[in-house]
Amino acid sequence: MTRLLPVAALAALLAGCIPQVVPPDYSKLLAAAPRSILVVPVVNNTVEVDASSYFLSTIPVPVAERGYYVFPVNLVKRVLEDDGLSDASLVHAADPMRLCALFGADAVLYVTIQRWEAKYVVLATTVSVGFTYVLKDGKTGDTLWREERVAAYSSDPGSGQGGAASLIAAIVSAAVTKASPNYMPLARQANAQAMGPQGTGVPFGPYRPEYGTDYQRPGMAAPPPRLPKPKPKPKLEPEPEVRPGW
Amino acid sequence: MGRRSLAPLLLALTLGACVSGPTSFYHWGTYNETLYAHYRAPQEREAWVEGLKTTILEAEQRGEKVPPGLYAEYGYALFEEGNTTQAIAYYQKEAALWPEARFFMEKMVRNAEQRGRQPTTPTTGPAGALEKT
Numbered sequence: 001m002t003r004l005l006p007v008a009a010l011a012a013l014l015a016g017c018i019p020q021v022v023p024p025d026y027s028k029l030l031a032a033a034p035r036s037i038l039v040v041p042v043v044n045n046t047v048e049v050d051a052s053s054y055f056l057s058t059i060p061v062p063v064a065e066r067g068y069y070v071f072p073v074n075l076v077k078r079v080l081e082d083d084g085l086s087d088a089s090l091v092h093a094a095d096p097m098r099l100c101a102l103f104g105a106d107a108v109l110y111v112t113i114q115r116w117e118a119k120y121v122v123l124a125t126t127v128s129v130g131f132t133y134v135l136k137d138g139k140t141g142d143t144l145w146r147e148e149r150v151a152a153y154s155s156d157p158g159s160g161q162g163g164a165a166s167l168i169a170a171i172v173s174a175a176v177t178k179a180s181p182n183y184m185p186l187a188r189q190a191n192a193q194a195m196g197p198q199g200t201g202v203p204f205g206p207y208r209p210e211y212g213t214d215y216q217r218p219g220m221a222a223p224p225p226r227l228p229k230p231k232p233k234p235k236l237e238p239e240p241e242v243r244p245g246w
Numbered sequence: 247m248g249r250r251s252l253a254p255l256l257l258a259l260t261l262g263a264c265v266s267g268p269t270s271f272y273h274w275g276t277y278n279e280t281l282y283a284h285y286r287a288p289q290e291r292e293a294w295v296e297g298l299k300t301t302i303l304e305a306e307q308r309g310e311k312v313p314p315g316l317y318a319e320y321g322y323a324l325f326e327e328g329n330t331t332q333a334i335a336y337y338q339k340e341a342a343l344w345p346e347a348r349f350f351m352e353k354m355v356r357n358a359e360q361r362g363r364q365p366t367t368p369t370t371g372p373a374g375a376l377e378k379t
Contacts, residue, residue: 036346057281064314065271069346072315074281075322104349184282208271
């Protein structure tokens with residue numbers, strides 16, 4: 001019995017870190033096979049007004065590391081602002097196909113901040129963040145992938161944290177400081193967990209050597225990285241009401 | 247090393263594997279931190295722009311691909327400072343390295359060219375200073 005205990009503990013731990021969710025349907029995402037992802041400014045459903053721009057700085061790295069071309073987030077933000085689209089909720093409400101056509105993007109990633117808070121109780125500080133990620137196809141407007149992630153850290157010494165918990169605590173200890181909580185490690189952790197794991201995350205993109213090895217793609221037995229083709233220019237003939245000034 | 251000490255080690259390794267991410271595919275330098283700092287305090291723009299330039303140079307020197315968007319972000323910083331010629335050069339670098347960016351970068355180049363023909367009031371900034379020839 002005692003010999004089995006570590007194994008059981010390990011299994012329990014592993015189960016704890018692998019999300020127990022039904023794998024999403026990747027058929028649309030694999031069929032669309034986007035090469036480039038446009039990350040638009042983030043909608044913020046929290047009272048922390050600065051959270052959206054702070055979050056924006058954390059998202060290009062995990063998406064690009066996944067093997068996709070990520071449009072320059074700061075430049076995209078400025079361009080949209082110049083076009084009078086400084087309100088992120090307006091951008092999210094706009095037609096994804098038109099949005100992608102403006103930038104020549106294959107897909108657009110919408111992130112909504114659901115939680116960005118620090119709670120102080122006598123001895124404990126809890127910092128938590130929560131995001132919704134939705135990837136839409138630039139050609140059809142269909143939702144290709146959707147994920148929700150929460151990351152939290154509590155400094156509560158009395159919450160029965162053992163050695164394992166303190167290990168996590170060590171990793172994200174930067175999250176809690178008395179003066180101002182640092183949400184960034186948590187945001188990065190949430191992004192990494194959203195993008196990464198097989199079965200829930202985004203499949204590897206064309207710039208990763210693993211592309212095509214993680215999921216069976218329709219009509220591709222062993223897909224070699226495709227040579228990028230010059231994208232046919234989307235017709236700008238029916239000019240949108242908001243005429244871009246660039 | 248006894249059998250007893252093995253279990254915690256294994257545990258730590260398992261946890262470590264599921265908490266920490268994989269090693270970086272691209273060289274990002276200070277990208278994350280300086281963009282965050284810039285958004286937190288606009289006066290940190292200088293560090294953001296210099297960080298872009300440094301990261302680009304480091305990646306080029308290592309013979310690695312400059313991460314997506316960095317040439318474009320740097321080009322835009324130059325554009326903001328009125329250095330349209332250099333801005334266009336960096337937009338074109340982005341388009342050459344990443345075919346997915348070509349359409350957008352062509353637009354940005356046209357935009358910069360248009361602005362370049364108009365009398366502008368060039369502002370000096372870190373990017374302009376770095377690109378001084």
